[in-house]
Every structure is written in structure tokens, then in C-alpha cells.
Amino acid sequence: MAEAFIYDHVRTPRGKGKADGGLHEVTAVQLVTQLLQALKDRNDLPKDSLDEFIAGCVTAVGEQGATLPRIAPIMAGFADETAGLHVNRFCASGLEAVSIGAAKIMAGAADVVVAGGVECMSRTPMGADGGGPWGTDPSVTFHTPFLMQGIAADLLATLCGFTRAELDAYAVTSQQRAARAWTEGYFARSVIPVRDVLGMPLLDRDEHPRPDSTLESLGTMRAAFEDMGLQYGFDAVALQRYPQVGRIEHVHTAATSSGIVDGAGVVLVGSAAAGARLGLRPRAKIRSFVSMGSEPQLFLTAPVPTCKKALCNAGMNVADIDLWELNEAFAAVPLQVMRELNIVHEKMNVNGGAIAFGHPLGATGAMILGTLLDELERRELQTGIATLCAAGGLGIAMVIERV
């Protein structure tokens, strides 16, 4: 079986997911088009070199809908023959796109694939696709009750006994690490400034981080999900599935939850032969990738079993991994993974995460994979895992190794 290698990756900076956000005036297709052009230019990719563009996008309606990845590569100057595929596995979509690309290469079904994702949350808000059957459709929801993910995050924290102070401390560290990474220029190689319709630079830096966050400032914030939990019955529903809990402790705030942002990220994946043909040097080998489900109401706990399985498939152990990138959906998620897998914080999200940067749903998987690779290179380490939890208890993990 062929092997799949990562040759390059780029991402946009993340703009605030609001009407005054730095990327609000740019459409999703423009974001990925600019990234595809950047990849094409800096790797001298011929027009007909790309077999397929695979992109994750969670709220794929309107301008983000109808297989946006079909038209984007054409916009970017690739050949009409380039296939396009839209992927949705909720927050895991960006990494799922890379997984599918890698699988196609390993199966011999493709040689060169660009995979990643995009989400302009300021333009196409979460839920604009109707949210799907789970939660709203009574027949589905009474069969398997639904929890809003913030309630699930507080439930997870309650089950694990994480205190408000522990979550806040985690968030402060995330902010500090993100600020240092930017100051030291760790992202310079991979962040492509986004340009407006005139080609003028619009945004060149992540907009969401709050580097001045402190334990004190975070301590004053309101619990974000308490009202929803108490007033709309979600706490009571949670206790029916987790009756060992006396009550849900509402410990997450907006500062310990991932932010809503706009952004895109893409990864260039190919076979060894394709790399040689195009004159590219592989930066990492994709060792394994796994998607799994876990208990859907708890929403957030798939990364542990998913990482274990991905490591097992790669013939590795937790100790073999040099760096971890786990999407910071909520602060309880990395805390739980670190505790369960016995990972020191010094190896986890070393340059911050979605609590600081924000989480453009469909794009994040590709972004953290790229961040992981950059940091392995900077530290001259070998192996890393990128992993995300996703709605409905889904999870994804990918093990890479530098070559």
C-alpha cells in the first residue's frame, strides 16, 4: 500500500466571528481560493497536478453549501478535472478531509490531494443548516436525549471534578502560549494574510486571542451555560443519563470555551512518487488516522479512545508521542484527555489552542495538524497527534511522524 505524506500546509488568520470581525467581508470560497493559490504558488504546482480538493465545512448551506470544494480549485487556477468533495463530521471535518485524502492516496485512488476546511461563522452562523435531526426532531430526541454542548462541557467537568479555577488556569495558559507563539513568529511560515477584492491585505494575524487574560479577569466572568441548563431542562436531562451526579456544576465561561471565528486551513498531501515527480520534499508521514464515536450526550469524550486506537494502529504508545494538538472545544476537554492518557501539559497544545484562537468549525482540524507539524520541526521532534472531539460524541485522531 502507498504511503501518504504531508508536503505543505497554510492557513488564514482567524477573524472574530462577528459583523466587525476582520474577515467578515470575505466569503468562504474566497478564503479557500486564496489558500489554494498560495499552496500552488509556493510549491510551483502545475495547473493539472491536483487530483482532488477535499474540504470540511459544518454549516454547509448558502454560500458555504453545495460542494463548495468543487468550484474553489477552479477559482484558484487549477484544472477543470480537479475533483471536489465536501466533508462534514462536525468539528472533526477538517481533519476528516485530510484523512480521506490520505486514504485515497494510500488506496492508489489519488496522487495529490489538498485537504482542509473552512468556516465563516460570522456569515453562515452555526445552526443555519437547521441543526439536523438530533435535538429538534422529537422522535430522534426522545430516543436519545440531546444536550447543548456547553451543558455537556459542564457535565464533563462535573464528572471529572474539575473546578472553575482549574479551567480558568488552563485558559490563561492557552492565552499566554498563543501570545508567545505569535510574538516569536512561530506561525509566520504558515499563516497567509487574507486579501480583499482589490488584493489589499485585510488580516494577517489571529484576532481572537486575549493575551492580557489573567486568573482574576477570568474569575469575574459569568458561567455561560447555567441559565440554559436550569431554565430549559438540559441539566435535568443530563442527570437522567448520569444519575451518579447530584447536580451539574456550571463552571465553563466564554473564556474557557472555544471562540466563534472565521477561517480556513489546507494541507497538501501526496504519495512519495507524486512528491518526487513535483520536486517536493515530504515534511511528515501520516502514520494512522481514526474516527470513532463515544457516548453522544456527553459529546466530548471521544478523543481518549480515538487516540488510543490511532496509536495502536500506528504501533505506538502514548509515551512515543512528542507533541499533542487537541482542539480546545472547552477547557475540560484537554484537562480530561491529559488526565486519562497521563500527558503532561508541556506536551499538549504548546502554542495555545482554540480557547485563545477560536474554532472555525470545519477548518480547525487542518489548522491544528499544520501547527503540530510546524512545532515538531521547530523543536526538531519526530512524532505528534492531532485530535478533536466533535458533536454527538464523535472524535478523530491522526498520528504523524516527520521524515
Added chain:
Amino acid sequence: MSEAVAYAVDADGVCTLTLDLPGKSMNVLNLALQSGLRAGIERALDDEAVRGIIITSGKPAFVAGADLKGMGGGYDFSALSDAQLLEQTLSLSMDLRRLETGGKPVVCALNGTALGGGFEIALACHYRVVADDPAIMLGLPEANVGLMPAAGGTQRLLRLIGIRAALPLLLQGRRLNPAAALKAKLVHEVVAREKLIETAREWLLNRCDAVAPWDKKGFKVPGGAGSLNAELNGFFLFNNAMIRAQSFGNLPAPEAISAAVFEGAQLPMDTALRLEAKYMVKLMRGSVSGALIRTLFLNKEKADKLESRPEGVEKVTYRKIGILGAGTMGAGLALHAATVGLEVVLLDRDQASAEKGKAYAMKRLGRDVEKGRKTQEKADKILARIYPTDLYADLADVQAVIEAVFEEREIKAAVIGKAMAVIPEHVIFASNTSAMPISGLAEFSVRPQKFIGMHFFSPAERMPLVEIIRGKQTADETLVSALDLAQAMRKTPIVVNDSPGFFTSRFIGAFVSESLRMVEEGVLPALVENAARMVGMPMGALAISDSIGLELSYNAGLQQARDHGVRTPPLGIIGKLVVEHQRLGLKSGKGFYDYEADGGKRLWPGLEKIYPPQAVQPSIEEVKTRILYAQLAEGARCFAEGVLVSVIDGDLGATLGVGFPTYLGGPFSAIDTLGVARVVAECDRLASLYGKPFEVPQLLRDMAAHNQTFYGLKAVLSPGGHNLAPPR
């Protein structure tokens, strides 16, 4: 032509279909009415002389709903296939659809109450006029009996007023008076009763439209439908969560109604009607509606009408009663009795205490006036019926005495003696004790044959049940008078024989003590509390214990032990909290829970230090099973021992008195539904693991062996015999 529906056509071509079931005071939707309606519809549509149709009723009410009595309780459709049951369920719906799409304008002249299927007939008419009478009730209350409208009710209502207005009405089964129905746009016009038919005719002759809004081209559900409507998405998200939070998945009707509305709104009408009926079939296949109907309607009605009362005994018409003790229970009883029209002598040891009891009534009535539930005049009249006093002589002309003083034998003995000395000889004396044996208390009375227990529940003005306890010497006439008093006080009576804890206290005790036992064993307190809620109990046993008061329970237990000659009994879980940790219950803010100022509560973490949690916790199903079956076994024992003479009283007492879940219909309904043999087998398994609380009486084994049940054709005979000797 059927005699249930009269057919008349006038010179203008107006056909009037008058629903009028022969030999009944009320129209209910039974087969006779339905086939009469069908024949009338077909004839009117075929009759070339007819240009429009009025549907009205020949009874004071239009149609009161389905024939719940005819359906019976615990009904069984197992002989029918799904397809057969669906066709049967659809028959009225299809008749009404034929009426709606037959091409002739139809107006419903609602002369009286139209509920359930009755209101569904009205909804299928193109125009609805209702008489201006605030006593008229309109609505679709099927959810209250665990069912749903299945003759188009869910589909027409949502198309008429939109999902967000319709679904709450359907889920709560709300009944609206004509003014409210007009405001909610359920009816088109409210007119004076004498103008009802005239208005209906006038609409038919001058303003009619024979096509329903939803059958017009381009119709859209008001407020939208389908999951691309963001507002509706939020609505359903919260609707589904709230239902689940409250029902714990035990009530299928709100789920089926929500699903029929969510899905049906996106369908063309004819498909939607079939889907609605399919969800109804699912409900009819379940046990919940049968249990609800049997206990809360059929059996409750039997009890309220004193069906077991012998006819030979003269009925007492109560005008004035005495209540001894103006504490929480006495004051609540006084308020309630005065509210239902009785004069009340409210007696306590001094005038100030008696006045305090009346002040409670004043406070509650004041709130009613404030909220517009009562007029000041009415509240004043109620209040004027309460005479607070400390003079026993004021009891000289009462027709009954209810004693609600502190639960201590000495105090009770004193007031019984003093009251008995002044009340007339024929007057009954009822003790409201919740636990002290009635036969024992009767010994303080000079007329034990007039002594009886009437156990009301707190808050007395709201709780619907009274448990009447017959002591060893209680005379039949006394029991009958007590039943008459219960009826005068508009409470549902059950009758039980004397025994410690009678039925209800003993029954709820089984739930509470099994729960406490689990905590002592090291089951997580949260698991025990949540399991109770999931079974359907309104509160967990730890919360109940806190609200009763741990100190009170501890002292009662101590007293009981001393009565049995044990001077220093070992400390149980409640004793430990009270004695060793000074945790006295809700009133002190500290019990099994810590109570926060904002009304929140949190299980006291110290509990797990006293009773360390087992390393491997039982499954939630096992905890739920222990909570449920401890009660089922206790109920069966009460029946086998003759404490409970009738399972009807047992089911009513458990559900209306002490919070046993109504969806199960009561412990005896539940045993029938689960299957006696299965309950015996499960209790045997539990008894082998957890002992005595799950030991079932021989009676239950015999029932299993003979394939008997508590209800129905193979019902077991009551070992307790009858409550009353047959009428002379």
C-alpha cells in the same frame, strides 16, 4: 337515519345535523354517535337540496369527548394488528376529512362544551361559532389521559394557529372558554346563545367558504414549519428538553404529540392525518393511557361518587364542623372546608393560636384575590365561615369533629376527652393522625363506635385525597358519615383498616426506607435520589425526609422504639445526622442536603464520609428497581393483610396521596401491567439480595399460579372482604 344524529333541511337548503345520543345526558363520541355523524355527512353531501351544513348538539354540551368509560381502563388491543388498529383509529378522522373536503360549507354551532373528539369535529368545520357562555370549555385534553387527538386535532390546530401556539395547548391539554378560544383564534365568532343558529345560518347563506385554509393553493403553516426555520428549531430544542426533563421518558403522549406536530406540519393534510393516527396507535399499544384513565378518571370517579356507600343509610348534609388544632394541617383544613362552604369552628388551646390558624386562611385568600383568582367579596365570605376559639363549648352544634393536634398520645387523649364531652352523641370524631393506630386512640373516647381516622394530606387545601381509617370499634354508620364528610369536603376518599401507618404512610415508608437503606449500604446518594425521580416519584427520599424534618422523624422513631420498650435504639441514618451532625432538615437549612439562600440545594458531601460509597456502584436500573419494587411488595402486603380492602383504594391512595407515579396507575395497576408472575420473580431475586422489604405475600404467588390479576375478569378476591356490611 340514525337516531343519534337528527337530520333536517330547511327551505333555504340549510341542513342541520343535531348530535343527540338517545338515552344519554351527554354526547360522548362512541360508535353510535360516530356512525350517525357519518351517515348524516354522506346524506347531506349527496342531497342536492342542501347547500350548507350546520352541526350542533341537542344536549347542553356539544360533545364532551371520547367515551372513556366505554374504553375502560387497562384496555387491550392485542387482538388487532397494527393495520387494523390504524384503520379503526382513522375512521373518525376520515369522516371528518370527507366533511371538510365534500364541497359544501360546514359551520359548527357550538352550543356547549366541546372537548377532545368533540372539538375535533368543530375544527373540521369551515367555520366555528360558539355561544357566549363562560362555562363552555373548548379544547383537546387527550394528553391528560396519555393519548393524543387523532381525528385531525393536532394537524388542524397547528395549521390554524401555528406550531408555537398549538403545541403548548396540545401538550397541556388546555381547555379554553369561548372568550379565550376566540382570542387564540380557535373559533371565529362568539355570539349570544339565542343567536347561535341564526349566525351559523347567516354565515352559510351570505359569507360561506367551503374550502379549509389548508386546502387552498399556496397555504403555509402560520409561523412556518420544518427544520430550516430557525425560530422553530429553538422552540423544538427547548420543547424536547423540557418534556424530557419533566417526564423522565415515562410519558409517551407528549413525545408522540410533539412528533406528530413536528413531522405532520411538513406534510400535505391527508398524509399528515394518517401520520397522526399512526402515532396514536403507538400510544394505544402502550400501557400508560390505560393506567391513567383507569386510576385518575374511572376509579377516582367511583371513589368521588362513593360508589361503595350503602344506599340504606341516610346521607348527612354537612353545614358545620369542628377542627381541633390550628397548626399547619388544622389551618389548611379550615381554609379548605370554609372554601367548599362549611362553617368551621377552629379550636386551639388558646385564642391566639386559633387566630393564627385563621390568619393562614386570610393570607392564602389574600393571595388569591391579588392574583385575580377570587373576588374580595368571595374571600370575605369564606373567611367569615371560620370561627377561631379556645372554648370547647363552641363545638356543641358541629356535625363532625376533625382532630389535627400534635402527634402525641397525651395531647390527643386530652382533646379527645374534652371534645367528646360536649359534642352531640351522633357526631363522628375523626382523627387526622398520620400514623397512630386509630383503635388505640379510640380508647380515649367515650364513644369508640363514633371514632374514626381521616388522614388528610398537606397542604390540605390542595391535596385531593383523604384516607379514612376504620378502627376495630368503628361503626358502619360512622364510616358512612365519614364518607359523606369526605364528599362534602370534595376530597377523594379511600377506606383502609387500622394498622400502623395505615396504608399511605406505610406505603411511602417502603420507598423512603429502601432509599435510606441504599445510602447506608454505600450507594451514591445522588444515584438514589435521581433514580427515584426517574421512576417518577416527585422527590427523592432524602429530599422528602429533609422536608418532613429529620428531627421530627428521629423523635417519632425514638417514641416508637420506647413504646416497644427499647430505651436507646441504635442510631439509624437519620439519627446519625440529627444527633452526631446536628443536621435537622430543610427548616434548619441542613439535612441530607445543604440548602442555599437562592433556593438551590446540594447533597451534603459529609454523607459520603459516614457511608463510604461502594467502589462498584449498582446500575441505575437496579436502584430504580429497588425503589419501585419495594413499593409494589408493600402494596401487595397491605392488600394481603387486609389493611387495604380494595385495590382501587390502593391505587388512588398511592398516586393521589403519596406521589406514586400516575403513569403506572398505582401499585396494583403496575403489577398487572408488569405481570404478577414477573413481579413475584423479580421480588424473589431482590429478596435474595436485599432481604425482607421484597418478600411477597403468598397471595401474590397464588395469583401468579392461577393467572389472576388485581383488575379485570380474573381479578383476585380481596382477603380483606368488604369495607361495609352489605346494605340492610
